[in-house]
Amino acid sequence: MARTTGSDGIRTEEAIRHAAVELIAARGFEAMTMRQLAEKVGVQPGSIYRYFPSKGRLLLDLLVEHLEFLVSRWETEQPRDADPRARLRAFVDFHIRSHTLRRREAFVANMELRSLAPADYRRVVALRRRYEDILTGILRAGVEADCFRVPDARVATFAVLAMLTGVGSWYRETGRLGKRELIEIHTQLVMQCVGAQ
Amino acid sequence: MARTTGSDGIRTEEAIRHAAVELIAARGFEAMTMRQLAEKVGVQPGSIYRYFPSKGRLLLDLLVEHLEFLVSRWETEQPRDADPRARLRAFVDFHIRSHTLRRREAFVANMELRSLAPADYRRVVALRRRYEDILTGILRAGVEADCFRVPDARVATFAVLAMLTGVGSWYRETGRLGKRELIEIHTQLVMQCVGAQ
Amino acid sequence: MARTTGSDGIRTEEAIRHAAVELIAARGFEAMTMRQLAEKVGVQPGSIYRYFPSKGRLLLDLLVEHLEFLVSRWETEQPRDADPRARLRAFVDFHIRSHTLRRREAFVANMELRSLAPADYRRVVALRRRYEDILTGILRAGVEADCFRVPDARVATFAVLAMLTGVGSWYRETGRLGKRELIEIHTQLVMQCVGAQ
Amino acid sequence: MARTTGSDGIRTEEAIRHAAVELIAARGFEAMTMRQLAEKVGVQPGSIYRYFPSKGRLLLDLLVEHLEFLVSRWETEQPRDADPRARLRAFVDFHIRSHTLRRREAFVANMELRSLAPADYRRVVALRRRYEDILTGILRAGVEADCFRVPDARVATFAVLAMLTGVGSWYRETGRLGKRELIEIHTQLVMQCVGAQ
DNA sequence: TATGAATGAGAATTCATTCAT
DNA sequence: CATGAATGAATTCTCATTCAT
Numbered sequence: 001m002a003r004t005t006g007s008d009g010i011r012t013e014e015a016i017r018h019a020a021v022e023l024i025a026a027r028g029f030e031a032m033t034m035r036q037l038a039e040k041v042g043v044q045p046g047s048i049y050r051y052f053p054s055k056g057r058l059l060l061d062l063l064v065e066h067l068e069f070l071v072s073r074w075e076t077e078q079p080r081d082a083d084p085r086a087r088l089r090a091f092v093d094f095h096i097r098s099h100t101l102r103r104r105e106a107f108v109a110n111m112e113l114r115s116l117a118p119a120d121y122r123r124v125v126a127l128r129r130r131y132e133d134i135l136t137g138i139l140r141a142g143v144e145a146d147c148f149r150v151p152d153a154r155v156a157t158f159a160v161l162a163m164l165t166g167v168g169s170w171y172r173e174t175g176r177l178g179k180r181e182l183i184e185i186h187t188q189l190v191m192q193c194v195g196a197q
Numbered sequence: 198m199a200r201t202t203g204s205d206g207i208r209t210e211e212a213i214r215h216a217a218v219e220l221i222a223a224r225g226f227e228a229m230t231m232r233q234l235a236e237k238v239g240v241q242p243g244s245i246y247r248y249f250p251s252k253g254r255l256l257l258d259l260l261v262e263h264l265e266f267l268v269s270r271w272e273t274e275q276p277r278d279a280d281p282r283a284r285l286r287a288f289v290d291f292h293i294r295s296h297t298l299r300r301r302e303a304f305v306a307n308m309e310l311r312s313l314a315p316a317d318y319r320r321v322v323a324l325r326r327r328y329e330d331i332l333t334g335i336l337r338a339g340v341e342a343d344c345f346r347v348p349d350a351r352v353a354t355f356a357v358l359a360m361l362t363g364v365g366s367w368y369r370e371t372g373r374l375g376k377r378e379l380i381e382i383h384t385q386l387v388m389q390c391v392g393a394q
Numbered sequence: 395m396a397r398t399t400g401s402d403g404i405r406t407e408e409a410i411r412h413a414a415v416e417l418i419a420a421r422g423f424e425a426m427t428m429r430q431l432a433e434k435v436g437v438q439p440g441s442i443y444r445y446f447p448s449k450g451r452l453l454l455d456l457l458v459e460h461l462e463f464l465v466s467r468w469e470t471e472q473p474r475d476a477d478p479r480a481r482l483r484a485f486v487d488f489h490i491r492s493h494t495l496r497r498r499e500a501f502v503a504n505m506e507l508r509s510l511a512p513a514d515y516r517r518v519v520a521l522r523r524r525y526e527d528i529l530t531g532i533l534r535a536g537v538e539a540d541c542f543r544v545p546d547a548r549v550a551t552f553a554v555l556a557m558l559t560g561v562g563s564w565y566r567e568t569g570r571l572g573k574r575e576l577i578e579i580h581t582q583l584v585m586q587c588v589g590a591q
Numbered sequence: 592m593a594r595t596t597g598s599d600g601i602r603t604e605e606a607i608r609h610a611a612v613e614l615i616a617a618r619g620f621e622a623m624t625m626r627q628l629a630e631k632v633g634v635q636p637g638s639i640y641r642y643f644p645s646k647g648r649l650l651l652d653l654l655v656e657h658l659e660f661l662v663s664r665w666e667t668e669q670p671r672d673a674d675p676r677a678r679l680r681a682f683v684d685f686h687i688r689s690h691t692l693r694r695r696e697a698f699v700a701n702m703e704l705r706s707l708a709p710a711d712y713r714r715v716v717a718l719r720r721r722y723e724d725i726l727t728g729i730l731r732a733g734v735e736a737d738c739f740r741v742p743d744a745r746v747a748t749f750a751v752l753a754m755l756t757g758v759g760s761w762y763r764e765t766g767r768l769g770k771r772e773l774i775e776i777h778t779q780l781v782m783q784c785v786g787a788q
Numbered sequence: 789t790a791t792g793a794a795t796g797a798g799a800a801t802t803c804a805t806t807c808a809t
Numbered sequence: 810c811a812t813g814a815a816t817g818a819a820t821t822c823t824c825a826t827t828c829a830t
Contacts, residue, residue, distance in 0.1 A: 009793065029309055030227030034821060044795055049822065113306065114225055149389070153384045155374070159386050162363030163356040170355060177352070185348045189356050192346070193390035206810070216806065231804060241812050243806075403789070422705060424621030428825060438791050440827075449825065504701065508619055543783070545776045549768070552761060553754040553780050560753030572747070579742045583750050586740070587784035600814065625800060635816055637802070646800065 013051045015041045017065075020058055025104040029059055029115040059112060066105040067127040074134060084142030086195055091138060092164065092187045099168040100179055101158045106168045130138060132157055139194060149195030160190055203208045210248045212238045212261075217255055222301040226256055226312040239284055256309060263302040264324040267295060271331060287333060289361065289384045297364040297376055303365045329337030329354055336391060346392030357387055407445045409435045411459075411525040414452055419498040423453055423509040454514045455505060461521040464492060468528060478536030479590055485532060486558065486581045493562040494527045494573055526551055533588060543589030551588055604642045611649055615697040620650055620706040640710045648701060651711045657696040658718040661689060665725060675733030678786055682729060683755065683778045690759040690771055697759045699709075706750030723748055730785060751781055 019040040023032040034055060036046040052058040079090050099106040109128075116124060136157045142148030150156040164186060171182065208304040220229040231252060235242040239286040249255040255338030276287050296303040306325075334355045343389060361383060368379065413434040417426040426451060432439040440485060446452040473484050493500040503522075510518060530551045536542030544550040565576065610631040614623040625646060629636040643649040670681050690697040700719075709714060727748045733739030741747040756778060762773065 012793080026311075028225070028227055030225055033819080033821085043793095044797095045821085046796075046823070047794055049300055050793070053822095055821065066198065114223075115228070151385050152374075155379075155382050156386060158363055158367060159360040159383070162359045163390075166359030177349075182352075185352050186356070188348050189353060189390055192392045193360075193386055195389045209810085232802090243802080243813075244811050246805070247810070279796080310825095406789085420705075422619070422621055425621055425706070427823080429823090437824080440792075441790050443826070444789070489633050508617075509622070512710060527647060545779050546768075549773075552757055553777070554755045556757030557750040557784075560749055571743075574668060579746050580750070581786055582742050582753075586786045587754075587780055589783045603814080624798080626798085634814095635818095637817075638815055640801070641814070766799085 002127065009051075011045070012041070012043065015052055016048055017062065017075070019103045021062060021108055024059070024062075029108075029112045040152055042045060056115075056117055056120070058105060059115060060117075060124070062105070063109050063112070063116070063124050066102065066109045067124065069102075069157065071127070071130050071134075073098065074131075078134075082136055084145055084147055085136050085191070088148075088190065088196070089187055090141065092190050093109060095161075095164045096167060096183045096186055097179070098184070099165060099170050100173075103168050103171065106165065108163055109167075117160070132161065133161045135160060142196070144195065146197050149197075160193060163189065166167060206248070206294060207310060209238070209240065209244070213248055213255070214259065216306055218258055218259060221256070221259075221305045222311060226305075253312075253314055253317070257314075257321070259302070260306050260309070260313070260321050261324065263299065263306045264299065264321065264328060266299075268297065268324070268327050268331075271328075272393075275331075277318045281335055281342055281344055282388070284335045285339065285345075285387065285391065285393070286384055288332060289314045289387050290380050292358075293380045293383055294376070296362060297368055297370075298380070300365050300368065303362065307362055327357065332357060339393070340383045344394050346394075353391060355391060360386065360390070398484070403445070406435070406437065407439070410442055410445055410452070411456065415456060415498045416504055417454070418456075418502045418506060423502075423506045443543075450511055450514070453509060453564060454511075456499070457503050457506070457510070458521065460496065460503045461518065461525060463496075465521070465524050465528075467492065468525075472528075478532055478539055481532050482536065482542075482584065482588065482590070483581055485529060486584050487577050488559045489555075490577045490580055490581050491573070493559060494565050494567075494576070497565065498526055500559065504559055504562075526555065529554060536564070536588065536590070541591050543591075550588060554587060555579050557583065557587070600642075602703065603632070603634065603638070606640055607639055607649070608653065612653060612695045612699055615650070615653075615703060616698045616766070620699075647706075647711070650706060651708075653696070654700050654703070654707070654715050655718065657700045658715065658722060660693075662718070662721050662725075664739055665722075669725075671698065674734055675729055675738055676782070678729050679733065679781065679787070680778055682726060683781050684774050685769065686752075686755045687758060687774050687775045688770070689758060689776055691762055691764075691773070694759050694762065697756065701757075701759075707788055719743065726751060733785065734785070738788050740788075747785060751784060754780065754784070 014036065018038055023037055023040065026064055034048060035047045038048055041048070048058075049149070051097060052061065056122055074091075074094060076092055077090070082090070113121060113124060113128075136153050139148060139153045139156055139160075143150060148189065167182060171177075178187070213234065217229070217234055220234055220237065231242045231245060235245055238245075243275055245255075249258065271288075271291060274287070274291055276283060279287070308316060310321060310325075335349055336345060336350045336353055336357075340347060340350060364379060364383065368374075373381070410431065414426070417431055417434065426466055428439045428442060430441055442452075444476075446455065468485075470486060471484070471488055473480060473551055498522065506516060507518060507522075524575060530547050533542060533544055533547045533554075537547060559578060562570070565571075571579070594659060607628065611623070611628055614628055623634045625639060626693060627747070629639055632639070641648075645654065645770055665682075665685060668681070668685055670677060703721075704712060727744055730739060730744045730747055730751075734744060735749065756775060758777065762768075768776070
């Protein structure tokens with residue numbers, strides 16, 4: 001069969017992305033095979049190569065797309081003129097929402113950096129750095145405005161991000177805690193952590 | 198042949214463990230090949246099978262050994278009768294020390310759980326659970342004694358562990374911060390995080 | 395899309411032939427892919443199949459066309475009633491002209507016989523045989539007329555053809571020697587070779 | 592079965608070389624698959640890679656080995672102090688003997704240059720050039736000593752080599768002509784060709 | 789006439805593992 | 810205890826070809 005009626009390129013590409021994120025999240029990038037991916041999508045392995053020139057490039061695309069989504073979405077959503085406390089609250093809310101909504105993408109973006117080719121790695125780390133810098137900026141502003149008390153803004157950035165990102169690895173939509181409660185709990189933990197007055 | 202006359206099995210086994218941890222930490226378990234491992238050790242690939250019956254079993258051994266070390270070492274070190282605040286301080290100190298000293302082992306134990314066969318996975322997760330429970334116990338005691346203020350002891354456990362464990366992924370012995378400073382900074386962050394009075 | 399509105403089938407077919415000869419001459423038939431060919435022509439791979447039912451058939455067409463051109467052109471050009479010496483001179487002139495003018499076609503026809511399917515191979519070899527026979531005929535006539543001295547007309551045919559055809563593999567239009575000189579040099583070599591009086 | 596009793600590395604490598612030459616001569620390098628090669632040798636495809644790191648490297652080894660054999664064997668055999676006529680006779684004899692004895696190797700070395708990677712190509716062409724230079728040297732010496740009459744020593748080199756090498760593509764041990772006759776015939780053709788007095 | 793999406797078979801290569809020596 | 814030769818299955822990726830539109 002040359003083409004299944006109704007299928008088309010964009011749909012197939014989207015299906016590949018989606019299936020890839022699921023498989024990589026579940027087994028890891030190296031452990032996922034193109035055969036498994038193809039089977040999940042419902043195409044032949046060779047067909048994937050119409051959309052992604054290599055397995056490595058597929059991973060790169062996934063990570064870049066996710067990180068660009070994070071950065072650009074925050075640009076839109078952020079309460080630009082609020083005080084550091086409100087901005088930190090907004091950040092926690094934003095981070096947890098995006099890391100539960102796109103849980104698998106976030107997980108993959110955190111776990112699979114080392115599976116990238118060196119040049120790709122540098123590119124993605126630079127992108128991730130831009131996201132980290134958002135939080136560092138908020139913390140520094142808060143320290144200067146005397147409303148946060150952290151010993152080292154950079155270390156605190158890593159600490160808070162690790163804390164928040166970790167949620168994605170154990171959160172289940174059907175679990176004990178809803179998304180709302182999760183956000184409340186982590187807002188409190190983070191605000192205490194940075195010594196918010 | 199890198200093998201020195203007079204070297205023996207135990208030395209070789211130790212060399213395999215060591216090399217494996219380095220390779221897995223750098224590239225991931227799936228990406229490490231038995232050939233690379235053998236080359237690093239200075240033996241032929243077949244020789245590894247004298248010591249470990251399979252690649253998967255090697256990973257299991259590494260993780261179990263690390264987690265058992267953590268749990269048993271804490272059993273020895275912990276200040277059993279101190280108040281929750283002192284115990285939490287001791288835990289932070291212990292965790293950061295062991296996660297910088299045995300940085301690669303800790304990193305592997307955190308990243309490669311999903312590379313385990315299902316039965317092995319369950320076994321290792323149970324072990325890890327014992328370590329988590331130590332912290333949950335301290336937090337619950339602190340909440341009851343009114344010296345900590347956390348909204349959910351289990352979530353706070355994950356949050357604090359994520360925060361502390363994250364250190365291992367960016368800490369370098371030659372970096373800006375020494376181990377002593379790292380412990381001080383994280384002690385403050387953690388104490389604030391749990392709302393210690 | 396490289397296709398100009400108004401271009402049509404014949405133009406496309408010619409473009410495919412031309413591109414195919416270039417690619418096969420440069421890389422070999424097996425090494426040329428239909429995708430490369432399509433790209434060079436400026437169409438999609440599928441489109442080639444409007445003109446040639448298969449890759450193998452395309453090769454066959456190219457070889458048959460070239461060999462038929464050689465034989466029929468000689469039929470037209472040859473100085474039918476001249477003496478063997480003049481006819482051999484004419485043959486050298488004709489061969490070198492056609493093997494420099496259509497250098498790539500000639501090269502492909504010499505190198506890619508073995509890439510043909512068995513039945514196609516037999517057909518093309520028979521055609522080539524007709525061309526070889528022209529030379530053998532001239533040599534035999536010369537030997538009988540006592541103006542050539544060759545030990546074995548068939549071997550001499552192969553020897554002279556190899557000599558002349560070899561030119562196509564190193565001749566460059568921009569090289570040290572012009573086409574005229576090439577013909578003169580080879581005429582002398584061939585005439586000496588067959589012991590022309 | 593881990594190892595067939597009696598087999599060993601050197602024997603296997605030799606068997607691979609031998610089978611590869613046969614297959615490449617028959618079908619061409621690109622058309623030969625590693626599977627076919629393995630089957631002919633009687634091993635699994637993967638086993639070939641213990642001896643040759645890639646298909647391309649196998650080809651390179653084959654060509655280099657053949658050309659080095661040619662050059663070094665001539666160094667040993669050549670009648671160094673003879674006059675140009677005798678030396679040319681010796682060269683024809685040597686060339687035909689080595690191109691019928693190692694017919695397939697010679698054929699492959701002539702046909703598959705273009706299948707080499709660019710760097711390998713340059714290396715092999717340089718080697719081949721050394722062999723060509725032997726003949727050019729003899730021809731030039733003959734021209735200077737007034738015993739040969741060729742219009743251009745370089746072109747004559749190509750012509751003579753093409754003539755002699757062509758033998759390998761049609762010679763069969765079971766054919767009409769024996770090796771001795773072949774040498775005689777070609778000696779006469781070549782001597783005439785260069786206008787030997 | 790040409791496209792673009794897809795196939796299915798097969799390519800080179802890699803890898804964990806085995807085992808006679 | 811260790812080697813080195815080999816396996817067999819799987820991996821990523823390519824390619825000629827098909828066909829609905």
